[in-house]
Amino acid sequence: xxxLLNAIVLMGNYVIVPGLAYGSQLALGALxxxxxxxxxxxxxxxxxxxxxxxxxxxxxxxxxFQSMGISAGPLPTALLALPIGIIGTVLFAxxxxxxxxxxYRKVKAANIVMMMASVGVMFVMNGVxxxxxxPGEQRxxxxxRFIIKAREFKEMTGLSEGLAIRTTQAITLVVTxxxxxxxxxxxxxxxxxxAMRAYADNEDLALxxxxxxxxxxxxxxxxxxxLATIAGTLYGLDKSFKPFTYFQLxxxxxxxxxxxxxxxxxxxxxxxxxIAFSEMGFTYAYKRFIGYIGPDGWVPDGLLQLISTDYKFAxxxxxxxxxxxxxxxGIFKGKVL
Amino acid sequence: xxxxxxxxxASTVLATGAYAQDINIxxxxxxxxxxxxxxxxxxxGAELAIDEINAAGTLLGGGRTLVSIRADSTCVDSSAAxxxxxxxxxxxxxxxxxxxxxxxxxxAIANNVAVPNGVVMISPxxxxxxxxxIEDNNLFFRTAPSDARQGxxxxxxxxxxxxxxxxxxxxxxxxGKGLADAFQSSYEAAGGTVTISAAHEDGKGxxxxxxxxxAAAGGEMLAVFGYADQGGAGIIQxxxxxxxxxxxxxxxxxxxxxxxxxxGADLNGSIGTQPGSxxxxxxxxxxxxxxxxxxxxxxxxxxxYDAAALIALAIQAGGSADRASIAAQVLNxxxxxxxxxGVGELAKGLEILANGGEIDYQGAxxxxxxxxxxxxxxxxxxxxxxxxxxxxRIR
Numbered sequence: 001x002x003x004l005l006n007a008i009v010l011m012g013n014y015v016i017v018p019g020l021a022y023g024s025q026l027a028l029g030a031l032x033x034x035x036x037x038x039x040x041x042x043x044x045x046x047x048x049x050x051x052x053x054x055x056x057x058x059x060x061x062x063x064x065f066q067s068m069g070i071s072a073g074p075l076p077t078a079l080l081a082l083p084i085g086i087i088g089t090v091l092f093a094x095x096x097x098x099x100x101x102x103x104y105r106k107v108k109a110a111n112i113v114m115m116m117a118s119v120g121v122m123f124v125m126n127g128v129x130x131x132x133x134x135p136g137e138q139r140x141x142x143x144x145r146f147i148i149k150a151r152e153f154k155e156m157t158g159l160s161e162g163l164a165i166r167t168t169q170a171i172t173l174v175v176t177x178x179x180x181x182x183x184x185x186x187x188x189x190x191x192x193x194x195a196m197r198a199y200a201d202n203e204d205l206a207l208x209x210x211x212x213x214x215x216x217x218x219x220x221x222x223x224x225x226x227l228a229t230i231a232g233t234l235y236g237l238d239k240s241f242k243p244f245t246y247f248q249l250x251x252x253x254x255x256x257x258x259x260x261x262x263x264x265x266x267x268x269x270x271x272x273x274x275i276a277f278s279e280m281g282f283t284y285a286y287k288r289f290i291g292y293i294g295p296d297g298w299v300p301d302g303l304l305q306l307i308s309t310d311y312k313f314a315x316x317x318x319x320x321x322x323x324x325x326x327x328x329x330g331i332f333k334g335k336v337l
Numbered sequence: 338x339x340x341x342x343x344x345x346x347a348s349t350v351l352a353t354g355a356y357a358q359d360i361n362i363x364x365x366x367x368x369x370x371x372x373x374x375x376x377x378x379x380x381x382g383a384e385l386a387i388d389e390i391n392a393a394g395t396l397l398g399g400g401r402t403l404v405s406i407r408a409d410s411t412c413v414d415s416s417a418a419x420x421x422x423x424x425x426x427x428x429x430x431x432x433x434x435x436x437x438x439x440x441x442x443x444x445a446i447a448n449n450v451a452v453p454n455g456v457v458m459i460s461p462x463x464x465x466x467x468x469x470x471i472e473d474n475n476l477f478f479r480t481a482p483s484d485a486r487q488g489x490x491x492x493x494x495x496x497x498x499x500x501x502x503x504x505x506x507x508x509x510x511x512x513g514k515g516l517a518d519a520f521q522s523s524y525e526a527a528g529g530t531v532t533i534s535a536a537h538e539d540g541k542g543x544x545x546x547x548x549x550x551x552a553a554a555g556g557e558m559l560a561v562f563g564y565a566d567q568g569g570a571g572i573i574q575x576x577x578x579x580x581x582x583x584x585x586x587x588x589x590x591x592x593x594x595x596x597x598x599x600x601g602a603d604l605n606g607s608i609g610t611q612p613g614s615x616x617x618x619x620x621x622x623x624x625x626x627x628x629x630x631x632x633x634x635x636x637x638x639x640x641x642y643d644a645a646a647l648i649a650l651a652i653q654a655g656g657s658a659d660r661a662s663i664a665a666q667v668l669n670x671x672x673x674x675x676x677x678x679g680v681g682e683l684a685k686g687l688e689i690l691a692n693g694g695e696i697d698y699q700g701a702x703x704x705x706x707x708x709x710x711x712x713x714x715x716x717x718x719x720x721x722x723x724x725x726x727x728x729x730r731i732r
Contacts, residue, residue, distance in 0.1 A: 013579055014549040022543070137566070139599065150580020162580035235542065240571070245542035283546045285553035303533065303554055309546040310509075310536065 002159065007292035009161040013150065019273075019280045021169040021238050024176035027272025028231035029249065030256035031183065031265055032224040034334075038200035038263040039220040040101065042114035047228060047253065049125035052246035053092060054229025055236045056133045058085030059140045066142065074144035076168065078237055086229045093225035094218065096121055105217075122247075129243045138241045141168060168238040179230060180269055183223070187265065192219055200263065248313070252279070255316040259323050261334025270331060275316055283309045359404045360396075360658045362387060362648055363425035365436035365446070367412030371564075372438060375637065378630040379461060380407060382638035382701075383435050383645035385626060386683065390649040393684035395691060397656065403649060410437040415445035422450040432658045433457040433648045435641065440465030440511040447477045457664045459647055461640035464589075464612075465515040469709050476664050478671075480640040480647070480704055482612055482714020484512070484588075488519025490610050490716045490732050491560070491586060492527050498608075502530040503586065504556035506547065506572055508563035509536040516562045516588050532556045539567035544575045552581035560586045565593035570600070577603045584608075589636075597724050605723065610716045610732070613639070613702065621680045622701040639701030640712070646683055646700055647671055653690040671706045673697045 029051060036044040044050075061081035071077050100121055104114050147170055150162025187193040192215070199206040199216045207213060232246060239245070256275045260267025285305035291298070307314070323330060364383050366376040387403045390396055396403065406429045408421040418437060425431045434456055437443040443463035451458040452474055459478045460468075466485040471477065495503065505521065507513035513536065521531045533554035537547050551559060551572075559582040563569025569591050576582040577600065587609035597604055613619060619639045626633035648663065650670040655662030670686075675695030678686040686696045698704055705713045717728045 014545070014552065018545045022545075146578075150578075154580070164579050166578060239542040242540065242542060244540060248542075280546060280549075283550070285550040287553045288555070289553075303550065305550055305553070308535070309550055310538065312546055 003292045005157075006159050006161045007289050009153075009157075009159055009163050010289055010292065013161065013163045015277070015280045015284055017163070017165055017169055019277045021172045022280070023273035023276030024172045025231055025235045025238070025272075026249075026252055026256045026276055027269040028176055028179065028227050028234070029253040030260065030268035030272050031180070032227040032231070033253055033257045034260075034262055034265060034268040035220055035224050035227075037257070039196060039216060040105075040114065042111045042118060043254070044224075045115065045118045045250065046096075046122040046125055047224075048246045048248075048250035049122050049129065049243075050089065050093065050225060050228040051232030051235070051249070052129045052243050053125050053232075054085050054089040054225065055232035055241055055246070056085075056129050056243075057088040058082055058229065058233045059133065059138055059236070059241060061085055062140045072143060074167070075171070076141050076143045076237055078140055078233055079171070082230065082233055085233060086226050089229045090222050090225040093221045097217065097221050126243065126247065133243070135243055138236075140241065141237050143167065166238070168234070172234045172238055175230060175234060179227065183227075183265065186223075192216075196220065251313055251320075252276075252316045255320040258334075259319055259330055261330025261332035263334040264330070264332040267330050267332035267334050274331075275319065278319055279312050279315045282306045282315050283312050358401050360401055360652065361404050361406050361425075361429050361431040362645065363408060363422070363429065363431040363434040363436065364405050364645075365408040365410045365418070365422055365425060365434055366438045367442070368407065368409045370410075370412035370414070370439075372412050375635060376438060378626075378632055378635045378638050379438070379641040380405075381630045382622070382626065382641035383461070385622075385629065386642045386645040386649065389681070389683045390646075390687065393687050395684065395687045396649065396653060397658065398691070401658070405645075406431060408436075410439070410442045410446070412439040412442060415442050418442035419445055419449050422446040426450055426454045426456055431456065432652065432660060433459070433663050435459055435461070435644045435648060438462045438637075440468060440515065444468055444471060444511070447471055447473060452476055455660050455664070457648065457651070457660065457667060459644040459667070461644045462637040465511045466519050467511065467515055469711060473709070474664075475710070478644075478647070478667055478706060478710035480643045480700075480702060480706075480712050481637065482712045482716075483519075484516040485519040486714045487589065487610055487612070487716060488516060488521075489523045490718070491520050491588070492523035492529065493732065494608060494610065494718055495524065495529060495558070495586060496527050500557045500586075501528070502532055502556045503558045503560045504532045504551045504554050504582070505534040505560040506537050506551055506563070507534070507561075508568055508590070509538050512590065513562050517560075520560065520562070530556075537563065537568045537572055539564060541568065541571065544568065544571040545579070547572060548575035548579055548581050551576070552579065556582075558582065558584050558586050560588075561591055562588040564590045565596040570596055573604070574600060592719070592726060594726075597721060597726070602724065604721045607721045609719055609721075611719060612714055612716055616703055618680045618699060618701040618703060625681060642680070643698070643700035643702050643704050646686075647698060647704070649683065650678075650686050650690065650696065650698055653687050654696075668706055668710060670696055670698050671704050 033047050058081045061084040062078045065077050144167050147165045150164040154162045195211045252275050256271035257268050260271030285303040287303050368376050384405045387405050391402045410418040440463040443460050462481050464481050464484045466483050507517035561569045585607040589611045592611045623634040651663045651666035652658050654666040654670050675697040678696050678698045680701045707713045716732050719726045719728045
């Protein structure tokens with residue numbers, strides 16, 4: 001019985017808790033990609049760097065708050081700075097749309113042209129972030145670091161395995177639940193949300209019924225920039241902020257959106273968690289886990305690791321290829337890329 | 338346009354070959370790249386030795402001066418480093434090269450530029466064990482010890498603490514892999530168990546998966562052979578967060594006050610090693626570099642000074658700035674027998690050699706070249722106590 005509890009705690013500590021946090025961050029990112037895909041109909045490669053840009057603005061605002069002595073007590077100051085980051089990123093995204101994408105919409109450019117334009121935007125944003133905050137790692141997390149520490153958990157429960165839950169992991173999950181709930185409510189219930197869904201479903205019909213396309217596009221950018229800033233800040237808080245890592249995040253985010261079915265918000269959320277748990281599950285070494293639940297005193301010699309952690313990103317690739325081969329619409333019947 | 342071009346060409350020719358009395362010494366270090374914060378001080382260390390020789394004015398009977406020609410090794414880009422070294426050898430006609438810095442580019446330059454051209458190379462900081470066995474025709478030397486030695490020292494430290502099993506993680510490059518392998522063979526020979534030896538990539542945002550694998554393998558301590566501002570720090574932070582490991586043994590790349598500042602009190606009790614004896618020579622050099630270098634006692638400045646000094650003394654010993662003559666003399670001036678020459682005594686060394694005597698150069702890092710021409714190496718064993726690195730002993 002104790003062994004079973006130890007096994008559960010072990011998995012909780014190394015797979016479930018980090019997986020939930022990572023999955024939430026991917027889900028928020030994938031939601032942004034999916035929204036742009038369904039409204040503007042192109043794969044937005046600049047999304048990873050939009051996250052970096054939003055996180056950067058939030059970090060700058062956090063430092064400003066910290067210098068004035070404002071803090072959120074046990075919570076990270078970055079949460080207070082988030083609205084500033086969101087407003088800045090929304091303005092930046094709208095300006096980008098006006099300067100770049102609007103033209104391509106007007107000339108009714110092919111999807112691939114829009115996509116390549118977004119690659120250009122990605123490089124520009126990439127450069128802007130590096131020029132402003134530098135390519136190095138930035139630390140901006142403050143407040144209470146842990147909800148429960150591994151050592152405290154061991155002393156409390158008497159188990160030999162510890163469970164650590166970082167404040168940032170809990171915040172990530174809570175914020176994601178709130179944001180996703182708000183977004184779904186908005187899309188299902190509000191007038192603008194319904195207009196967006198109609199526009200995504202059939203552009204011509206939506207235009208005929210008097211939906212203003214400019215407004216739909218604008219709202220889509222506002223929501224996407226908001227989601228990107230929140231996702232970027234949470235990722236930076238929970239792990240670390242380095243501009244390059246956001247570029248690397250692009251792959252798992254796209255994998256998440258496509259696995260869930262691109263264009264489907266529900267699919268993006270599900271896809272985020274599927275990718276996160278696959279990455280964690282495939283690269284975790286199950287040696288000690290089996291040691292606990294296996295027969296008494298029997299511990300395997302090998303690590304029981306399916307693939308090395310070096311190949312973490314390969315997991316996203318594998319799933320991506322598999323889904324595109326077997327079920328191109330994804331789990332929740334999205335569009336085909 | 339043509340005129341400007343002509344003028345430029347003419348001035349370069351003038352600049353490089355104006356005085357036959359000048360002897361060019363290449364200083365090839367990673368002035369850009371991952372260790373760009375260390376290299377300016379290293380170059381200043383080497384140039385301090387060159388200035389000292391020039392001030393003495395007795396090189397090769399007087400009237401000959403050494404000129405430092407800097408080049409960029411980039412630390413990571415082998416083709417760029419080779420091109421830079423090629424330029425030093427062919428257009429600047431250097432007598433010898435002080436450098437390079439990182440193990441990967443040093444190997445590339447040695448194999449493809451220095452050895453084919455018969456140019457002596459003395460690296461102040463390349464520590465990969467693989468460099469001990471390259472086909473160097475006795476042209477490659479280093480004033481830094483091989484990591485094979487550091488692996489042995491780390492193993493001794495653990496054995497003295499009675500730690501019998503450790504997990505190992507290393508940064509995925511020549512340095513990390515070399516040190517991890519060296520450590521593993523020494524440690525296992527001494528009766529220890531390495532539960533896992535896993536590479537980590539630098540520059541990632543999240544190391545929880547790596548930490549999970551290390552934790553599953555278990556061990557009394559975690560050995561981290563990485564960089565303090567890169568993956569090594571991420572692994573340590575992740576291990577402490579999840580409670581996977583409490584104490585760490587760290588290689589020389591991890592010794593940085595920034596690591597302690599970022600991680601805090603949880604790092605107390607962790608141990609590590611760092612090349613250097615902190616002896617009289619190193620202290621004296623630090624004094625001499627105060628006001629010149631940003632960090633007078635920074636990593637590898639002493640080794641850089643010594644590398645440049647060895648080149649100069651070898652020129653004097655052979656009585657010629659000829660490349661082959663330098664190669665033949667490096668070990669003679671570096672090792673016993675002879676009068677011991679310390680930091681700031683280069684003029685005395687030149688004098689003795691000019692009179693046909695022998696010297697045993699000690700310099701800033703107590704130079705003693707063993708085996709294929711590399712420093713025997715003494716290491717500081719340190720422990721983290723109250724947020725400070727505290728040197729326990731020299732090994």
